[in-house]
Amino acid sequence: MLRINRFYKGMQQDLKFFLFFWIVFTIFRLSFIIIMFPTETILDNLSGIWVSLYYGARLSLKSTGVLALSTFLFCTMAGLVITSEKYLHKIRVSMGYIYVFIITLLFLVRIPYYREFDSGFNQFIFNTFRDDTRALFYSSLHYVPLGIILLIPICFLLCKTLKRCLETKVLDFPKFSKPYYTVAFLIFLLLFSYTFWRFVRFGGGLTENSVRWTNAAKTNQLLLNEAILDDFQALSRAYDTHEVLAKARNLDLNPGKVAEFGRMLSGEVTESNDMYDYFRKSAQGAKLPKPRHIFLIVAESYSQWPLMPAYENLNIASGLKSIANKEEAVYLTSFLSNGNFTIGAVNGVVTGLSEVKVYPNYQKKSLTEAYPTALAAQMKNLGYKTNFWYGGYGSWQNVEKFTLAQGFEDFFSCGDLISPNGNTWGIDDGVFLRYVSAKMTDDQPSFNVILTVSNHPPYSIDLEKAGFFNTTTYNNFPAAVKQDAEMVKMLGHFWYSDKVITEFIETVKAQYPDSLFIITGDHVGGNIRYISNPTLFERYSIPLIIYGKGVNKGILPANTSGAQINIGPTLIELIAPKGFIYYSLGESLTKGRTLGVNLDTWMYGNYIGMHGDSNYEKSPLSTEDNSKPDLGEIKKMTDAMRGLSWWQVMKGNKIN
Template sequence: MKIDFPARLSWESFHTVMMKGLKVYAFYLAVLSLFRLFFIFILQGYLGPASGTDDILLALWRGSRLSMQTAGALALVSLVPSLFLHYLIPKLEMLSWRVLNGLLLSVLSILYVASFPFYRQFRMNFNQMIFNGANDDIYALFITMIQQYWLPVRLAGALLLAYGLWRLLMAWLSWTPGENFLRSVRLPLALRLVGRLAFLAVVYLAALLGIFGGSLGWQTAVDWENAGVTKDEFLNEAILDNPQAIYRAWNLNHRMLACNGLDFTVEDIRNLAATLSGRQPDSDNLDVYLQKTAGGAQLERPSHVFVILSESFANWPLLDKYQNIPISQGMRALLAEEDSDYCPTFLPNGASTVSAVTGVVTGFADANLYLTTMPESFKEPYVTSSAPQMEKLGYTTNFWYAGPATWERIGAFTQAQGFDHFYSRGDFGDVPGSVWGCEDEYLYEHVLNGLSDAPSFNVILNASNHSPYDVDVEAKGFDKEAVRATLPPEAQQDEELLRELGHYWYADRELAKFVKAIKAKYPDSLIVIVGDHGDRYNIDKTPSTYERYGIPFIITGKGIHKGTLLPDSAGSQIDIMPTIFELIAPKGFHYMSVGSSLTTVNRRGVNYGFWITRQAIGKADTVPLMPESLNGGEAPVIDDQVMQDYINAVRSISWWRPKYGAVLDASLLEGRE
């Protein structure tokens, strides 16, 4: 019995639909490649000085290969539904192509337009910060995007771009030169078969290139993890198209949430903890290795202790090479005083403010855990937490935050970790500020007024030096033109940079005024000043690793002197509390910490991605470690194994202890993703 299929099930019908799919695939590949080209051209100021045409061409080629995977995925989104509709409801097929690709191009264009301010802010294509934003203050983020990044204008531009691309794609799909002629010519069967096989071969080749990222097999496949092959960090980020960058962020965030981004066995952790503590690996109780004993107070007991986490307070403005730029006079004057000491080789706990908070509050390094949202963080304070240990020394504990208590659950988190009192924007009344928090001067005023003669430990987190950078700093005395005159010629017309530098100036001035006021009212106070993180803005678009990520560690107060800190000290935010304990705690006082004091032993710091010493800095995840000299000279030699052990010890303990508790029990890892 002969079966007659409908015409739409014919080879010609299949060929027509698949040809549209191939056209969509080619179109998206062209768009993503052009997006990359213009991204590099517009942001070319971020290219490293050693990067040349060959590096750019390599990035474009590598990126186009990777974008074959993205283009294939996008093409499938519109091809599969349209293929089904072609056979089931043919009248809706073209509508499907139009609607689905309209949506895809809108999303793609919005991401592309957003990638420019994102890179300027974070020096990366989309990363985990977009997922951190899900836990952030959404309203504040929205207002910031409107005020600083002109969201309505950028969105309108993105949608206009999407419309233009959509019209081009529709014209491309409708363009069928020679198709009617080929249909009218009756070719021999052999030629038709050869033509069909050739077409299927093209489809198969496109599928392979899409699956394996510009390759024909997994052995040579390009993906987000191996795409960055140039020596330039900017170009390596440009290689990732926006969907690939978001996939990277999602993948890394998934690893973090699943706690499988770190791969340590119980035996590894025991040995590393023993090495860190300088004892034998003879216990399965991790807390045994965290216990330390104070050597004896180096200061008279201070009435008040302050740890000031200053928003985006980077160390680079304090370096000698920038001393002529008048934005850091307050801290420079403070550092010149006899009762102040300073460690210029200090790292933040992570890339965002919440990492700094968790580092100071819990004493743990950033180790693929989101402590402010983990249920374990709300059961009881960790043994390494700062507030309960300061209470043992007789201090009432206060956390002062310029912003809202709901940000990152900071109010609930700090109180769950033992702080007696938490104060936030809602406690300060109607005071000037942005959506992220009140202006620094009003925060410090409330802290000063809220103190009593009772001994207190105070962590202060300000917010003014933060986008949208809307403090009227010129009205407050910022001499923009004087700063402009000290900048390199290529930076003098950068109004956004000048606004950012103005906010650093304001944060510096108000911080200096607060320290002066505290010393006048409570002259026996101990004050520690650190940035919450660096890595937001620099004068140099391609700063050294040290200038980009370093933050200052400043300690001042009665009894502090030059030489209080080790001359070759270095550290990170997990070392703040051990330093305080060794300064003020009586001899024999037991405290718990992962970090160690900069007054006694600590000569290295480590965080989520980097390590630092007094002479060098480097990435923490390279094997072997690759030191970069801090002064641009020849890289110093380091003991690679000792530093690797320190990095792994800090990370493994900070991963295991908050998630699984004190007992090193391998059964707790069973069933872990």
């Protein structure tokens, strides 16, 4: 019983330890906001500050949990074999003092860091220590005296408070009249501990549908979003991002090879050491009346296979199929995502560069200037106001900073509206798309990229409320599908995404009849497991639908193929006047058969294959086409597209 008693008292000390540091994180968060927020506007932003404090407190449960877990292991658990409670108390207090010093130091360093970089600790902290040591040293000298003056008294006050807190009385293990009461109480403690630590682990919830650094941008203000991350979470973000970039693929290129790639893709024989010359193109003349508003919708996990005749019985893609069948629409089936994940698709659409695992959304260069092939900047040259709409949070994959740096004038996310409908990834598509349509104005022409989120685990849409179970779609599902609850949920979310995107298009088209819509998916979703043995086409292809005034079935030549880096030049060739100069890596789909590539696959005409594999398949949706792909030529073109993309992101515009 003595060991159980020590363990019980140690748990109480761990709980006090946990609460102390959780409160410290919250106090430092509030202090950071007060110090950094403009005094004259702080009262007008109390709701945003409350959101920042609320989600910050939830996120700091994780950071605090790590600290408390260390004392649980080295003090409470150790108390099962170490009999000296005084010795264990000293260890716990000493650990607390060390944590106080670290947390306070990080807090004081964070303030000048934010003033310098407009961010809490991020991946650039590694670049700073490697590349800008002298600048960092001289700039930090300004803050060192003040930091030392504040560090000592803050640490002293917090250490005294922690010591007193840990010296407050704890309860002995209760004595029960019957042994099974003792056993029941121990079971209760175990269940309580499990629930508590799960609650802590998931940031204030009992499932993975919780706040994390990747989705912490809960407000529409950068400062408040950065305040949500405590310094431990910010350092975790910095490390994770740095590791991703450290693993970026180096294609071992040299300037001569890059210039050769440029000549190959551009058809030019002229030598140049400037990427602009190889990306430069001249529009052939508009094929459509210039649309007032353009909407490029990138739908989460919107695969091609549900639109195929072989899966007509599911009827989960009836909305966009009805759009594709309209006279003013064209549906391209031979189309690939730029990457296997959402951010790969975003990078392809935004930058116009192929995916080569160099993550432009995290590169310092990408956050300071737009690439020559960036679509938004070129749409501005055509007279459009450029907006990026994301149903998730702006901190996800650095998407807000990245898109704004790449030419989008405004960024909107679920942080711009408060709604109870959503999950860890963002707000329900229906709610967000209604918000987008409500925010639209006819003040000036606009180009809008819309990225949805709902068709993604944890699949939290209330399908019953959405009416799914009352539809003929669900009622006609095969019995085997209905018995698989998880499959029903996945297919139901695809149906929901298709439904609300279609409703959005119809609403906006009625309000702005001369709008142009381009609809595609970001990648093939997890619902592909509905097919027991999918073909390459089913596993990798996504749809591309172009719909609007002047569009017709013949606007794209037969057997056209491509990928998301072809969307930008296609749009420009459809609407730009003859002679308009633009820059792109990919060719316009209006020119006929083009090569679509991503990390794993290629698509050329009606054929699809894997890189490095001599086997390939013919698309089941293709028209007659007896020409066979030249695998050698495909490899050369793929290497060229990847090589130019890598060099542009990692080296810049100059080839030397």
